[in-house]
Amino acid sequence: MIFVLEDTINGILMGSIYGLTALGLTIIFGVLKVINFAHGSMLMVGMYVAYWAVALTGLHPYMALFVVVPVMFFFGYYVQDLIIKPIFKAEKEVREPITVIIVTTGIWYILDNLTLLLFGPDYRILQDNPLRGKMLEAGQMLISVPKLWGFCAAVVTAASVYVFFQKTRMGRAIRATSLDREAASLMGINQYKVYNIAFGIGTASAGIAAITLVPFFNVYPTVGVLFDIKGFIIVVLGGLGSIWGAIVGGIIIGLIESVAPQFMTATWTEAIVYGLFLLVLFVKPSGLFGVKYDW
Amino acid sequence: MALTWGKTLSRVLFTTVVGAALVLTAPLPTMAADDVVRVGNIIPLSGPSASVGEQGKFAREMAVEEINASGGIKALGGAKLKMLYADSESKPEKGVAEAERLINSEKVHVLTGCWNSAVTYPTSAVAERYGVPFIVPVSVADKITEQGFKTVFRIAAKDSWWTRDQFSFLKDMQEEFGTEIKTVAFVYENGDWGKGFAEQWIKLAEKTGYKVVLDEPYPSTATDLSPVVQKIRRARPDVLLLVSNAADAILLTNTMAEYRVSPKAIIGSGGGHADPSFLTATGKNAQYVFDIVEWETDINKAGAKEANEKYKTKYGQNLTGEAVDAYLAMYVLADALERAGSLDREKIRIALSETRYTDGQGMIVGYDAVEFDQSGQNKYASPVMVQINDIGKGMERITVWPKNARRSGYEPVFPMP
Numbered sequence: 001m002i003f004v005l006e007d008t009i010n011g012i013l014m015g016s017i018y019g020l021t022a023l024g025l026t027i028i029f030g031v032l033k034v035i036n037f038a039h040g041s042m043l044m045v046g047m048y049v050a051y052w053a054v055a056l057t058g059l060h061p062y063m064a065l066f067v068v069v070p071v072m073f074f075f076g077y078y079v080q081d082l083i084i085k086p087i088f089k090a091e092k093e094v095r096e097p098i099t100v101i102i103v104t105t106g107i108w109y110i111l112d113n114l115t116l117l118l119f120g121p122d123y124r125i126l127q128d129n130p131l132r133g134k135m136l137e138a139g140q141m142l143i144s145v146p147k148l149w150g151f152c153a154a155v156v157t158a159a160s161v162y163v164f165f166q167k168t169r170m171g172r173a174i175r176a177t178s179l180d181r182e183a184a185s186l187m188g189i190n191q192y193k194v195y196n197i198a199f200g201i202g203t204a205s206a207g208i209a210a211i212t213l214v215p216f217f218n219v220y221p222t223v224g225v226l227f228d229i230k231g232f233i234i235v236v237l238g239g240l241g242s243i244w245g246a247i248v249g250g251i252i253i254g255l256i257e258s259v260a261p262q263f264m265t266a267t268w269t270e271a272i273v274y275g276l277f278l279l280v281l282f283v284k285p286s287g288l289f290g291v292k293y294d295w
Numbered sequence: 296m297a298l299t300w301g302k303t304l305s306r307v308l309f310t311t312v313v314g315a316a317l318v319l320t321a322p323l324p325t326m327a328a329d330d331v332v333r334v335g336n337i338i339p340l341s342g343p344s345a346s347v348g349e350q351g352k353f354a355r356e357m358a359v360e361e362i363n364a365s366g367g368i369k370a371l372g373g374a375k376l377k378m379l380y381a382d383s384e385s386k387p388e389k390g391v392a393e394a395e396r397l398i399n400s401e402k403v404h405v406l407t408g409c410w411n412s413a414v415t416y417p418t419s420a421v422a423e424r425y426g427v428p429f430i431v432p433v434s435v436a437d438k439i440t441e442q443g444f445k446t447v448f449r450i451a452a453k454d455s456w457w458t459r460d461q462f463s464f465l466k467d468m469q470e471e472f473g474t475e476i477k478t479v480a481f482v483y484e485n486g487d488w489g490k491g492f493a494e495q496w497i498k499l500a501e502k503t504g505y506k507v508v509l510d511e512p513y514p515s516t517a518t519d520l521s522p523v524v525q526k527i528r529r530a531r532p533d534v535l536l537l538v539s540n541a542a543d544a545i546l547l548t549n550t551m552a553e554y555r556v557s558p559k560a561i562i563g564s565g566g567g568h569a570d571p572s573f574l575t576a577t578g579k580n581a582q583y584v585f586d587i588v589e590w591e592t593d594i595n596k597a598g599a600k601e602a603n604e605k606y607k608t609k610y611g612q613n614l615t616g617e618a619v620d621a622y623l624a625m626y627v628l629a630d631a632l633e634r635a636g637s638l639d640r641e642k643i644r645i646a647l648s649e650t651r652y653t654d655g656q657g658m659i660v661g662y663d664a665v666e667f668d669q670s671g672q673n674k675y676a677s678p679v680m681v682q683i684n685d686i687g688k689g690m691e692r693i694t695v696w697p698k699n700a701r702r703s704g705y706e707p708v709f710p711m712p
Binding site: 006144 | 485511512513514516517518519521522523525526529541542545546549550552553554555570571572573575576577578580
C-alpha cells in the first residue's frame with residue numbers, strides 16, 4: 001500500500017514536469033495553430049543554457065530562471081519573427097499552414113546538430129548543486145526533492161500563464177487572435193506581434209521545464225526528442241491549446257509510467273500510454289480539456 | 296578467331312606448366328620466388344564502423360612492423376609479412392567480393408577480418424571454400440565458429456561467453472571474499488542486445504542456483520527510471536546485472552543512488568557503462584560498479600603498458616579491445632608460420648589449429664593463452680572485469696578479473712559498502 005502511495009506521488013511529480021515540457025507546445029498551437037516540432041529542441045537549448053548558467057556560476061539551479069527565462073523568451077520571439085513569420089505571410093490564405101510545420105522540423109534538425117557540433121555527443125549532468133540527489137524521507141517513502149520543485153514550478157508556471165491570458169490586455173489580444181486572427185486584426189491587434197509573443201512565452205516555458213529537469217536529468221544534444229514524443233501525446237490527451245489540459249495530461253502519463261510498472265514490466269507502460277492516446281482520439285478527439293467545436 | 300584462341304590457350308598452358316615445374320624444382324628453404332607472406336585483411340575502413348576498422352588496421356600495422364623488423368618469419372628464410380587491406384564498408388556482400396578478389400587475384404596466403412559479425416559470417420564461407428586460413432580477431436557472433444568450418448580461427452571471446460564470464464566472475468568473487476550470493480536481479484534495455492543477455496542470464500542463474508528476484512526490461516528512451524529503480528529497491532537483490540545504453544546507464548546509476556539502492560554488486564555489460572561520459576556524468580554514484588569489457592589499458596600483463604605507449608605515440612589514441620585482438624592475431628599468425636615453415640595454405644591451417652601461444656610477444660590480453668578448439672574458437676578467450684573506483688586520481692576503471700590480469704596492488708571492493 002505504501003508502495004502504491006510512493007509511486008503515485010512520484011507519478012504526479014514527474015507527470016507535472018512532463019506537463020510543463022508540453023505547456024509551450026500547447027500554447028504555441030493554441031495561438032499559431034501550428035505544431036511546433038522544434039519544441040523538444042527548444043527544451044534542449046534551455047537545458048544547455050540552464051546547465052552552463054549553473055555550472056559556471058555555481059548558483060542554485062532555480063536561480064538560473066533569471067537567465068534562462070529571458071534568454072529563451074527572446075530566442076523564441078526571434079525564431080518566430082525572423083524564420084517563421086515570413087512563411088506565415090507567404091501562406092496568409094491557409095488556415096493551418098503546413099509549410100510552417102516543415103520549417104519547425106528544419107529548426108529542430110539545425111538546433112540538434114548545431115549543439116552536437118558545439119558541445120559534442122557527451123552526456124552532461126550538474127555534479128554539485130543543492131538539489132542533486134536530495135530525497136525527502138517520510139517513513140519508508142522516498143520522495144525526490146528536485147521533482148517536488150519541478151511540480152511547484154509546473155503549477156506556478158501554468159497558473160501564471162493562465163492568469164496572464166485571462167487578465168492582461170496582451171493576454172486578451174493573444175486569446176482574440178487564437179479565436180479568430182482576421183477579426184482580431186480588424187480590431188487593431190498586430191497579429192504577427194502576438195505570434196512573436198506567444199512563441200516567446202511557449203519557448204520560455206520550455207526553458208522553465210529545462211530548469212526543472214537539469215538537477216536530475218542528463219543534458220545531451222538529442223535529449224529533446226524523448227520529451228517531444230511525450231509532449232505530443234500529452235497535448236492531444238489534455239486537449240490541444242489547453243493550458244491545464246497539458247498539466248493534467250502530463251500527470252496522467254506520469255501516473256501510468258510510475259504506478260503501472262509495479263504490476264507489469266516497464267516496457268508495457270509504453271503500450272498503455274499509446275493505447276490511451278488512441279482511445280482518447282477515438283472517444284474524444286478534442287482531448288480531455290479541448291474545445292469541441294472548431295474556431 | 297578459333298585458331299588464335301587455340302594458340303593463346305596453348306601458350307597459357309605451356310607457361311603454366313613450365314611455371315609450375317620451376318616452382319616445384321625451386322629450392323624450398325630460400326623461397327626465391329616468394330619471399331613475402333601475403334595477408335589479406337578485410338575490415339571496415341569507411342562507413343559506420345570506420346573508426347574501429349582503423350584501430351584494427353593500426354594495430355595490425357604495428358605488429359607487422361615489429362615482426363618484420365625483428366627478421367620476419369625465420370622458418371621461411373626471413374620472409375616478411377605483406378599486408379593487403381580491403382574495405383568491407385561493413386557490408387556483407389562487399390566482404391564476400393573482397394575475399395574472392397584477395398584469394399584469386401592477390402593470391403593471399405591468409406585472411407583476417409572482418410570485425411562486423413555480419414560480414415565475417417558469409418566471408419568465412421568463402422575462405423572455407425578455397426581452404427584459406429581465416430583469422431578472426433574480434434567478430435563476436437557465436438555462429439561464426441559453429442559452422443563446422445576448418446579454416447576459421449577466432450581469437451576473441453564469443454558473444455555467449457560474456458554472460459558466462461559475468462557469472463564466473465561472481466563465483467570467483469564469492470570464493471575470494473567469502474560473501475555468499477543468493478539472489479540476482481536482471482534489468483536491461485528491451486532491444487536485441489539486452490534481451491539476448493537476459494535469456495542467457497536466466498539459464499546461467501538456474502544452473503548456478505541463484506534465485507532471480509527481478510527480470511525487468513525497460514525502454515532505453517525512458518525519461519524516468521525511478522519506477523524501475525523502485526522495483527529493484529523492493530526486490531532487494533544481492534547482485535544486480537545491467538545492460539544499458541549510455542543515457543539510461545547514467546540515469547539508472549544516478550537514480551539508484553538517490554533511492555539508496557545498494558546491492559552487494561552491480562555489474563554492467565559494457566555499452567553505456569563503458570561510454571566515456573558515464574564516469575563524468577555519474578561521479579561518485581558509479582563508485583564500485585563492475586563492468587565487463589574486452590580489454591583495459593591498465594591490464595597487468597607483461598608488455599601491455601609498453602605496447603599501449605607505443606600505439607599512443609604512433610596513432611594518438613589508446614589501444615582498445617579491437618586493436619589488441621588484432622595485434623595479437625598477427626603474432627599468432629607469425630607463430631603459426633614459423634611452425635608451418637611453408638606458404639602452403641593447408642600447412643598454415645594445420646599449424647594454426649595446433650597453436651598454443653601463451654607468453655610470446657603480443658600476449659597482452661586479459662586471458663592467458665591462445666589455443667583453438669575443434670571449431671576454431673580460442674578456448675581461453677575471455678573478457679575482463681573492471682571496477683569503477685577512486686584510488687586518488689578520480690573515478691577510473693580498474694581491471695580486477697581474471698585475477699592474473701588484475702592491476703597490481705588493487706584490492707576489489709566486494710561487497711559494495
